[in-house]
Amino acid sequence: MTNEKLFRSNLKTLGLIPVDEETTQSINGEMYRQYIKVLFLPENYTLKVDLNEYVVKKPSLFFVAPNQYLQLTKTTEEPGYFIFYNRDFYCIQIHDEEVACDGLLFNNIHNMPMVTLEKEEVPFVRYIFSQMEEEFALKDTSLEEMIRTYLKQLFIRSARWWKKQHLHKELVQQNSDLDFFRKFSLLVEAHYKQKHNVADYAELLFIAPKTITHKFKRLNLPQPNDIIKNRIILEAKRLLVHTTLTAKQIGYELGYEDPAYFSRIFVQKTGETLSGFRTKFLVEG
Structure with a gap:
């Protein structure tokens, strides 16, 4: 250019x-x-x-x-x-x-x-x-x-x-909590395809799962399990829209061996099936 x-x-x-x-x-x-x-x-x-x-x-x-x-x-x-x-x-x-x-x-x-x-x-x-x-x-x-x-x-x-x-004002004022917020975000981005539960990240952070949940609740942030699942669903949506991978292949790509279980998570978070989301987005696009 x-x-x-x-x-x-x-x-x-x-x-x-x-x-x-x-x-x-x-x-x-x-x-x-x-x-x-x-x-x-x-x-x-x-x-x-x-x-x-x-x-x-x-x-x-x-x-x-x-x-x-x-x-x-x-x-x-x-x-x-x-x-x-x-x-x-x-x-x-x-x-x-x-x-x-x-x-x-x-x-x-x-x-x-x-x-x-x-x-x-x-x-x-x-x-x-x-x-x-x-x-x-x-x-x-x-x-x-x-x-x-x-x-x-x-x-x-x-x-x-x-x-x-x-960011919530309280979060900006509390540097230690802000550091924790960022650290959790980075870990999710690095591991969301392999680690799907709060307990997995608690292990990486060397703290109890309840501690993570309490921190997020106190800071008025989405719950950590929602953050993990939302990141997985975002990637699923990207793959549905921008690739020709099947629903089963996308599930495997995101670390789910059971396609039916992954499909249920997607429906629970979006209100749509994987194929329904792909069809709707491509038609609207």
Whole structure:
């Protein structure tokens, strides 16, 4: 793509693309599916992340993990920005304690991959992206480290904004509980295909299952068992819509040896059968 600004070194990859009508088709394609993605979109853009549609009513940032499906469905004359990179360029887990982004901005248990920007916050975001563009234009040997520094600033600010918009006030005020919330979210994302019960995660956290339940209840969060099951169901929906796998194959993919049992869980959580959901979504789409 002619508008793509790209950095590659060894296994590290990062790219920056303006978002407009011309670049939408490429952004929606398979080329960037494998990467972690950040979008800055002005108002009146429309996009789908997984099965949810978002109409951008105020300038917003979107954080899309490699396993999520992204489709821009409406653009405007005002361009946005699209960053893509791999974990070798910026390893979220290594920097997690520092920037508090994985578990909040990506793969958070609310499945809310966006931050809405207030008017006074927009100039900072535009500044960050303009500085990245400038670094690419300079082609200096320090480009990699400078871009990583700008990404880190963006994540720090965005994590603050996300917490303010999406988390219960008590949770924001209690750092130890916030750390627990994030740790549980990360564990679910890493193990949901193999570990389906609260007891499995209690074992990983070296605490009693009841302790997890009580923490979530006290913080007015969804119950941990619901979080686990909702993540499994989300993946099932992705596979139903974006692959040709059978219901039985999807059950196996998600760690269920008994297809009938998995089907019952899906019906219980969605009110629809696996085949019914696939048919309904494809017809509506």
